[in-house]
Amino acid sequence: MQNHHWVGCSTLVRPSVATLPSRFSVRLAWLPIFAACLLPQLLCAELPEKLQRWLRPQVWERDTQRPVLSLGESGKFDDTHIFAPSVARMGDEYWMWYCGSSGFAHDLAPERKPDERVFRLGLAVSSDGRKFERHSGSPVFALPDPKRSVLTPTVLRSADGNVLREDGKLRMWFCSGTLGGGGRVHSIQEASSADGVHWSEASPVQLERAYAPTVIKTSAGYEMWYTVPGSYPWLMKHARSDDGKSWQVTEEPVLKVSQPWEHFLQIYPTVMKIDDVYLMWYASYMHRDRQTTAIGFAVSLDGVTWHKHPQNPVLRPDPSRPWESHYVSSQSVARLPDGSFRIWYASRKAPPFQNLYFALNTARWQPE
Secondary structure, eight states, X not given: OEETTEEESOOOOOXXXXXXXXXXXXXXXXHHHHHHHHHHHHHHHTSOHHHHGGGSOOOOBOOXXXXXXXXXXXXXXXXXXXXXXXXXXXXXXXXXXXXXXXXXXXXXXXXXXXXXXXXXXEEEEESSSSSOEEOTTOSOBOOXXXXXXXXXXXXOEETTSOBOOBXXXXXXXXXXXXXXXXXXXXXXXXXXXXXXXXXXXXXXXXXXXXXXXEEEEETTEEEEEEEEOXXXXXXXXXXXXXXXXXXXXXXXXXXXXXXTTOEEEEEEEEEXXXXXXXXXXXXXXXXXXXXXXXXEEEXXXXXXXXXXXXXXXXXXXXXXXXXXXXXXXXXXXXXXXXXXXEEEEEEEOSSSOSOSSOEEEEEEEOOO
8 A cells, every 4th residue: 555655564455245145254254354464464575575574573672660761850840741862872871862841731731721841951871771860961952942942852873873973073953842832833953062961052943844853864865754743644754965954855745644553643753774774663643532652663765665564553552551551652762782672762641640741761672
């Protein structure tokens, strides 16, 4: 099944038997089951082997007994909401930049109320990627407009996902936004840093009406994937640049809502390229009530035409862990030296809640 630049490997055919003679109905009643079991595999079997290998079962193991980072102490900048980790290997340590805020979120009100959140950039450090401690300098970055938030940071990475410095500096793209309406639309800007703690002033706007970027540098130049916010459905777009500042946006969306579990949006892309295959983890609402999210996976040969995993979502909320029972999203993924992958993601408790984003967590996947 193909529409523009997305391809689903999990389309199911469910033939009707209502108008057939009764002696056939028992046998044909099994057809939907066979279709559900076999058709996704048959469709994926048409893909090149280098893509198929990434569409095998993807099992993430949660290997901690608690969040890797929880809300800040009362009165701190991140005491109410915490999300969007961006994790990079820095020497022998894992550094995590994340978004934190205090204040009321209008999303939680039964009626429209002013949004009090202004997110700033926090920093936490870990020796093993499983337990993080806040850096004493947090927050390490904020915008001069007191109502403008720093959202969804991503640092420049090489194609395989490792952090990449240019002229000795880290480059970070992020979304700037005024939450609750008003002000400039969500836009992508950039900052740089020699040490990951002290950041330059934000660049001029590079892309408008853009949210949650991920950027890697490949043989094609700088490549970015991001979500277009606004009225539902939210779509995923791709852009390319020679310098990481001026972007040429691919005309058609590269990812749309297309699988049964997805509702309203495709959001929070995380992309890397391994053995000439682009890998993307992304998120969507699992139900129409928009209180549960999960993480899906897709692969591509060119970064534009994507094939979704037939067993999506690959990471779901875990009801047995109260701090992540309803929401897993805004993730960062790294490939470890042993070939396994580690994901860091934000989570949410069961409603009713006051924390739109409650904790940061991790899990590990070892491909077959």
